[in-house]
Amino acid sequence: xxxxxxxMAPRPGSSTGPAGASSRPQRRFSMREPERYLGYLxxxxxxxxxxxxxxxxxxxxxxxxMTRWDGISEPVFTGFENYRLLFTDDPVFRDTMVNTLVVLxxxxxxxxxxxxxxxxxxxxxxxxxxxxxxxxIPVVLASVIIGSMFNILLRYDGNFNQILGLLGIEAVDWLGxxxxxxxxxxxxxxxxxxxxxxxxxxxxxxxxxxxxxxAAKVAGASLWQTIWYVVIPIMMxxxxxxxxxxxISMLTSMFGLIYVMTAGGPGTATYLPEYLIWILQGExxxxxxxxxxGMIVFILIGILALLQIRFMKREVEL
Amino acid sequence: xxxxxxxxxxxxLPLLASVTPVSAQQLTVWDFKSADPVVAPYIxxxxxxxxxxxxxxxxxxxxxxxxxxxxxxxxxISAGQGPDVVLLHxxxxxxxxxxxxxxxxxxxxxxxxxxxGWDAFTGANGTVLAVPITLQGNAVYYNKQLYKEAGLDxxxxxxxxxxxxxxxKAIIERTKADCFVVGNKSGSQGAGWYSSLxxxxxxxxxxxxFIAGKMSWNEPAARVPLERLETMIKEGWFKKGANxxxxxxxxxxxxxxxxxxxxMGLLSDISxxxxxxxxxGAENVGVFMPVAIGVDPAxxxxxxxxxxxxxxAVTRWTPHRDLAIEYVKTLVGPVxxxxxxxxxxxxxxxxxxxxxxxxxxxxxxxxEWMACCSVSKxxxxxxxxxxxxxxxxxxxxxxAGEATTDSAVKALEALRTSTNx
Numbered sequence: 001x002x003x004x005x006x007x008m009a010p011r012p013g014s015s016t017g018p019a020g021a022s023s024r025p026q027r028r029f030s031m032r033e034p035e036r037y038l039g040y041l042x043x044x045x046x047x048x049x050x051x052x053x054x055x056x057x058x059x060x061x062x063x064x065x066m067t068r069w070d071g072i073s074e075p076v077f078t079g080f081e082n083y084r085l086l087f088t089d090d091p092v093f094r095d096t097m098v099n100t101l102v103v104l105x106x107x108x109x110x111x112x113x114x115x116x117x118x119x120x121x122x123x124x125x126x127x128x129x130x131x132x133x134x135x136x137i138p139v140v141l142a143s144v145i146i147g148s149m150f151n152i153l154l155r156y157d158g159n160f161n162q163i164l165g166l167l168g169i170e171a172v173d174w175l176g177x178x179x180x181x182x183x184x185x186x187x188x189x190x191x192x193x194x195x196x197x198x199x200x201x202x203x204x205x206x207x208x209x210x211x212x213x214x215a216a217k218v219a220g221a222s223l224w225q226t227i228w229y230v231v232i233p234i235m236m237x238x239x240x241x242x243x244x245x246x247x248i249s250m251l252t253s254m255f256g257l258i259y260v261m262t263a264g265g266p267g268t269a270t271y272l273p274e275y276l277i278w279i280l281q282g283e284x285x286x287x288x289x290x291x292x293x294g295m296i297v298f299i300l301i302g303i304l305a306l307l308q309i310r311f312m313k314r315e316v317e318l
Numbered sequence: 319x320x321x322x323x324x325x326x327x328x329x330x331l332p333l334l335a336s337v338t339p340v341s342a343q344q345l346t347v348w349d350f351k352s353a354d355p356v357v358a359p360y361i362x363x364x365x366x367x368x369x370x371x372x373x374x375x376x377x378x379x380x381x382x383x384x385x386x387x388x389x390x391x392x393x394x395i396s397a398g399q400g401p402d403v404v405l406l407h408x409x410x411x412x413x414x415x416x417x418x419x420x421x422x423x424x425x426x427x428x429x430x431x432x433x434x435g436w437d438a439f440t441g442a443n444g445t446v447l448a449v450p451i452t453l454q455g456n457a458v459y460y461n462k463q464l465y466k467e468a469g470l471d472x473x474x475x476x477x478x479x480x481x482x483x484x485x486x487k488a489i490i491e492r493t494k495a496d497c498f499v500v501g502n503k504s505g506s507q508g509a510g511w512y513s514s515l516x517x518x519x520x521x522x523x524x525x526x527x528f529i530a531g532k533m534s535w536n537e538p539a540a541r542v543p544l545e546r547l548e549t550m551i552k553e554g555w556f557k558k559g560a561n562x563x564x565x566x567x568x569x570x571x572x573x574x575x576x577x578x579x580x581x582m583g584l585l586s587d588i589s590x591x592x593x594x595x596x597x598x599g600a601e602n603v604g605v606f607m608p609v610a611i612g613v614d615p616a617x618x619x620x621x622x623x624x625x626x627x628x629x630x631a632v633t634r635w636t637p638h639r640d641l642a643i644e645y646v647k648t649l650v651g652p653v654x655x656x657x658x659x660x661x662x663x664x665x666x667x668x669x670x671x672x673x674x675x676x677x678x679x680x681x682x683x684x685x686e687w688m689a690c691c692s693v694s695k696x697x698x699x700x701x702x703x704x705x706x707x708x709x710x711x712x713x714x715x716x717x718a719g720e721a722t723t724d725s726a727v728k729a730l731e732a733l734r735t736s737t738n739x
Contacts, residue, residue: 156559176561
């Protein structure tokens with residue numbers, strides 16, 4: 001849709017400029033005003049969608065988190081009571097937050113492993129194209145399929161333990177014991193999602209000037225020195241981006257695997273915020289309490305993401 | 319009145335006569351089962367019977383997706399319009415929406431004694447909210463072949479804790495199979511085991527106190543079932559890796575392939591006598607009630623937990639209330655219930671079903687117990703939801719060897735007495 005300049009032309013005797021001013025600034029001024037309004041018009045649909053589908057639910061969720069509600073009768077406003085109970089009288093929430101910290105502590109693995117693999121592929125390791133495709137295959141599989149597959153492999157009398165048995169190692173109930181369940185789910189989640197990070201890193205690596213790498217080689221840098229002193233510094237903005245989206249996905253994308261592989265158990269060993277919210281809302285009929293948990297997770301993700309971005313920026317500046 | 323008017327009336331009258339109020343009536347039923355091939359014959363039987371006895375009335379069953387059924391139903395309830403009749407699960411799914419259903423207490427008074435499972439469809443004030451059509455509960459199914467291999471009498475399953483102990487020791491020592499298989503990933507079978515062990519020793523008053531959340535977990539009545547479960551786990555009666563096995567796939571398959579001699583199953587739908595007899599042969603499958611613990615089994619007779627499974631309710635907004643009530647009562651008619659039994663293996667709610675020709679020994683045994691030895695309100699199904707969830711978590715930890723009776727009791731009692739519920 002074109003914008004007619006005819007209507008925007010300065011009108012004779014217009015009062016938009018000082019008397020006697022040349023026509024040029026007058027014309028520029030009158031051109032920019034409608035453009036500014038048009039700009040607002042263009043972003044209006046996006047703003048409307050954000051307001052309707054993000055801000056309004058967020059505010060409603062905030063209100064709901066301050067109510068006691070069974071999902072049927074009228075909600076009763078209780079202020080910050082749900083938050084107080086979560087932090088002072090809820091061992092399941094406490095366990096969930098500890099599990100969350102454990103998951104977050106593994107972030108370097110989630111980021112550095114794909115960075116390393118992407119760098120190898122970029123530097124021309126044999127069969128790079130093959131690895132690129134193979135790494136990406138799990139990304140297109142639904143978490144239910146991945147979970148079901150690993151359920152069969154990892155059950156007490158499953159293939160994995162059979163292989164360990166051949167090596168003389170005692171079988172472990174990987175998904176059924178607290179000491180192994182969360183770690184096992186994390187490993188499966190990393191396996192299923194790192195292909196996407198590899199792809200993002202490869203896209204970033206494509207922008208690394210090849211003459212820099214060649215220069216490093218000529219200067220006698222080893223592979224590790226090339227990665228550490230040349231590739232990683234240039235890739236820091238991409239690392240920052242992958243770190244933030246990975247951290248968010250750790251807290252918001254593991255529900256499927258947990259639901260299929262452990263159902264949160266044993267005990268609370270694999271409870272993460274999403275799963276806890278689902279239990280509170282879907283099984284225990286406590287939508288207000290579930291909303292309070294959701295708000296805490298929202299704030300936690302926001303704080304962590306901001307801290308991460310600030311930290312990374314400082315690292316890059318240094 | 320001229321001849322033209324008379325002719326017009328004469329033409330219109332037969333048409334008007336055919337459009338009587340009754341002929342215009344259609345009952346719409348929402349369910350989550352009618353298109354299932356094994357359920358369809360039952361629905362067809364009831365529908366044809368009702369339509370033939372009510373000329374001009376048609377019944378329309380609409381099957382909604384099971385996983386979204388209550389979401390869709392919630393929309394209809396909010397709008398105050400929708401189906402005339404709905405299929406519901408017993409317990410909280412029915413009672414939590416009590417305002418949406420027509421109270422049926424008086425309407426079903428004439429069939430009350432002929433139908434089991436009312437408790438699951440009765441509201442807090444004793445109002446009947448729906449008519450049960452199936453029953454659900456727990457029984458232990460066993461592999462007679464493995465009993466023989468272990469030198470046990472396959473026709474004499476255990477009735478007491480001591481006999482169960484003898485059976486498990488023999489199975490473990492003399493066969494390659496485990497005594498029990500449990501699929502406790504969701505934890506529901508662990509909680510189910512607690513229920514079954516409790517019914518082997520509780521009085522009716524104990525059960526009611528427990529369901530109301532008034533029984534302290536420190537009391538012997540609440541502790542002993544946990545202690546027995548802990549003993550079973552420590553003695554190695556269960557197949558290892560229970561927490562990574564699914565209840566309705568892995569555990570069933572393990573039992574059917576003979577890797578365990580016993581399994582706690584259901585009475586209807588799945589993991590029931592029909593599924594096991596169809597696969598293993600009726601002559602190879604036996605069934606027994608939860609065992610008596612610390613009491614004479616002749617005294618503690620009511621040990622088979624049975625509750626209403628699914629049932630039909632009439633909606634408050636229906637303009638065809640009387641017809642809908644009649645249809646709901648038709649659905650629990652003994653002839654149609656027999657069709658349901660034959661096609662789906664569903665345990666019928668009607669006590670009047672003619673069992674002539676039912677050859678399944680498992681089904682016949684369960685019917686016999688229904689009359690003499692059943693008890694309603696399975697503790698794990700009727701206890702407060704949050705305590706049930708904690709019980710599930712604690713049994714998972716016990717199967718993993720990470721919790722004892724003492725630690726489980728401590729956690730459960732802490733929640734029971736908590737203000738955060």
